[in-house]
Amino acid sequence: MKSFYLITNESKDPDLIKTVQIEKIITDLGGVITGKVIQSEMTDMVPDKTDCIVVLGGDGTILRTARNLYGLGIPFLGINIGHLGYLTEGSQSGAADVFSKVIGDEYIIEDRMLISGKMRKKDGSVGEKIVSLNDIVLGRSGFMQLINFNLYVNGELLYNYSADGIIVSTPTGSTAYNLSCGGPVVEPTAGLFLITPIAPHSLNNRSLVLPKEDIIEIEVKRSPDAPQKAAYAAYFDGDAALEVLPEDRIIIASEQQVVKLVRLSSRSFLETLKVKMS
Numbered sequence: 001m002k003s004f005y006l007i008t009n010e011s012k013d014p015d016l017i018k019t020v021q022i023e024k025i026i027t028d029l030g031g032v033i034t035g036k037v038i039q040s041e042m043t044d045m046v047p048d049k050t051d052c053i054v055v056l057g058g059d060g061t062i063l064r065t066a067r068n069l070y071g072l073g074i075p076f077l078g079i080n081i082g083h084l085g086y087l088t089e090g091s092q093s094g095a096a097d098v099f100s101k102v103i104g105d106e107y108i109i110e111d112r113m114l115i116s117g118k119m120r121k122k123d124g125s126v127g128e129k130i131v132s133l134n135d136i137v138l139g140r141s142g143f144m145q146l147i148n149f150n151l152y153v154n155g156e157l158l159y160n161y162s163a164d165g166i167i168v169s170t171p172t173g174s175t176a177y178n179l180s181c182g183g184p185v186v187e188p189t190a191g192l193f194l195i196t197p198i199a200p201h202s203l204n205n206r207s208l209v210l211p212k213e214d215i216i217e218i219e220v221k222r223s224p225d226a227p228q229k230a231a232y233a234a235y236f237d238g239d240a241a242l243e244v245l246p247e248d249r250i251i252i253a254s255e256q257q258v259v260k261l262v263r264l265s266s267r268s269f270l271e272t273l274k275v276k277m278s
Contacts, residue, residue, distance in 0.1 A: 001051040001101050001262075005074075007065055009057030012081045018092055018239070019056055020080060025095050026054075029103050044069055051167035052077050052102070052262060055205035063237045066133045066259045075109055075260040077102065086175050086188075089264060092203055094197055101264050108263050110189050113170045113212060114255040117234060122247040132236045133259055134173030136252055138218055138244065139165035139198070141233040145223060152217040153210060160221075162201040168216055168252050169194040169271055172259075175273070183207045191254070212254040222246035 004026055016038075023033055034047040039061060046053065046069065051252045053069060055062045055078045061083075062078045069076075078088035079095055101107060116129040117136045140147060149166065151159045169178040170217035171186040174194055179185060183196035184207055193216060195208040210216070220232055223246075232244040244250065265271070 001075075001107070002030070002103065003032045003034050003047075003049050003051045004054050004077075005034045005046050005050040005052070006054045006056060006178050007040045007042055007061075008036070008038050009055075009061040009081070010038040010040060012057050012061075012079060020054060022092065026099050026103075029096075029099050031032055031099060031103050038063065042068060044072065044210050046072055050074055054079060055088075056081055059087045060238075062087045063133050064239060067131050067237065067239075070114060070131070070133075070257055070259045073257075073260070073263045077262040086269070087172070087261065089262060095141065098264065102262060104228050106264065109261050110264075111258040112172045112188060112260045112261055113191055114257060114259060115168065115193070115252055116171055116255050117168075117236065117252045119234070119242055120249045120251055122245065125131070125243070126251075127242070130171075130240055130242070133170065134176050135169040135178060136235045136250065137165060137166050137167050137177060137198075137235045137238070138220070138235055138250060139235060141231045141243070147232060148221040149222045150219040150221060151195070152219065155215070155217075158208075159205070160194065161197055161205060163197040163199055163205065165198040166218060167194070167196045167198060168218075169196065173237075178207075184209070193254075195253075216252040218246055218250045218252070220246050220248055 034050045051078050055065050080088035081093045116131045118129040136143040146162045167178050171190040172188045174186040176197050181196050191212040193210040197205045234242045
């Protein structure tokens with residue numbers, strides 16, 4: 001890889017001092033900068049000759065960038081300028097070593113599964129899909145009662161839940177909200193769904209692991225204890241959100257396209273997991 005497009009989370013580098021330092025490291029090593037932009041002004045107009053999109057920030061920055069630019073098919077390289085993340089490949093202090101290896105073609109590309117969700121309203125209308133790299137979460141919005149909902153897999157009712165919500169996660173998202181709610185950690189390049197209820201009102205409700213070919217539907221049921229105007233929300237990577245009303249359904253499926261992440265070592269996930277879990 002020789003040509004790089006830089007996207008910076010301006011909240012983590014407001015004066016772009018770190019971005020300029022990274023840019024100098026790349027050019028000193030013989031790399032080329034095809035362009036640079038702050039994330040709030042990001043578009044999908046990335047120059048054709050770009051080999052790699054460098055994301056300067058943290059995991060959240062990569063999630064937002066990946067959702068918007070995954071369709072370009074260009075690999076992403078995350079450089080952490082915040083807290084240690086699972087998706088970033090190196091920190092600013094180690095950037096010289098990272099780019100030396102990347103420019104020297106000492107790297108691998110990992111394909112990460114994407115999922116999408118769309119709303120089917122009570123009247124049968126279906127909204128546009130929203131893509132997530134980590135997870136889609138059904139949660140409460142503005143009140144504290146449990147949510148009653150049905151989980152369908154490939155059109156068949158699998159479970160009825162009463163819980164604070166439910167997480168449908170990719171393997172990449174297994175170390176995010178899924179892990180906080182007791183779900184399993186999965187090797188991030190696997191192809192499967194993780195379904196984890198949030199504080200379920202039953203000891204028998206555990207995480208489910210399903211193949212990526214399945215179609216998952218979550219139907220919100222009207223609860224007699226809920227306020228008359230009770231509303232819920234579907235959150236996509238903790239960012240984009242859609243209002244969900246009783247008898248609405250969230251339809252979730254895997255995407256054919258993937259997110260490509262640049263990795264310097266096939267052991268990087270296990271190494272990061274050891275640090276984060278210790």
